Amino acid sequence: MTRQEALQTLQVYTKAPNLVRHHLAVEAAMRAICKIHSARTHNFENEEMWAIAGLLHDADYELTRNTPERHTLYLEEKIGKALPKEVLYAIKAHNYKYTKATPISAMDWALYTCDELTGFVIAAALIQKDKKISSVTVEFILKKLGEPSFAKSVDRAQIQACEQSLKIPLDQYVGIVLAALQGIATDLGFEA
Ligand SMILES: [Fe+2]
Numbered sequence: 739m740t741r742q743e744a745l746q747t748l749q750v751y752t753k754a755p756n757l758v759r760h761h762l763a764v765e766a767a768m769r770a771i772c773k774i775h776s777a778r779t780h781n782f783e784n785e786e787m788w789a790i791a792g793l794l795h796d797a798d799y800e801l802t803r804n805t806p807e808r809h810t811l812y813l814e815e816k817i818g819k820a821l822p823k824e825v826l827y828a829i830k831a832h833n834y835k836y837t838k839a840t841p842i843s844a845m846d847w848a849l850y851t852c853d854e855l856t857g858f859v860i861a862a863a864l865i866q867k868d869k870k871i872s873s874v875t876v877e878f879i880l881k882k883l884g885e886p887s888f889a890k891s892v893d894r895a896q897i898q899a900c901e902q903s904l905k906i907p908l909d910q911y912v913g914i915v916l917a918a919l920q921g922i923a924t925d926l927g928f929e930a
């Protein structure tokens with residue numbers, strides 16, 4: 739599956755512009771984490787696969803909103819055969835609490851951890867005075883992560899899992915994901 743095909747598939751199932759943007763954010767984060775992880779471990783990782791996992795991970799979200807135990811399994815039924823098996827597994831693993839597909843590979847863990855972090859970065863951007871994502875700093879995000887009342891639905895432990903699973907310290911991980919999202923600011927609806 740090419741990026742263009744993944745994007746078209748996403749748009750078949752996902753109508754809300756915010757949710758499309760969430761997928762673009764996770765795609766950008768996945769590409770950035772893939773590059774860093776590959777460089778650090780000297781293990782070649784397939785960036786296009788990581789990107790497609792990001793681009794499609796919540797494609798069935800609108801259709802399974804009231805049945806979270808079906809989230810990702812519905813997508814598997816619809817398009818599972820068109821996806822590389824590693825991509826399908828990573829997608830299911832981001833909802834492992836229901837699917838029982840425990841994250842194993844670096845791609846699985848990257849998707850699981852950056853899914854929450856991208857949402858948190860967007861939340862941090864929206865409270866900037868100028869509402870620009872370019873104004874957000876790593877320090878600001880780290881400070882806000884320590885405030886349980888801010889974006890309280892975001893699971894901090896899920897983000898923090900980057901340290902154990904990917905061996906990337908939290909501050910660096912935040913920096914990687916923040917830079918990736920700043921790089922596609924306008925696609926995410928922010929002023930450049
Ligand atoms: Fe999800």
Ligand SMILES: [Fe+2]
Pocket residue numbers: 760764795796853
């Ligand atoms: Fe997500």
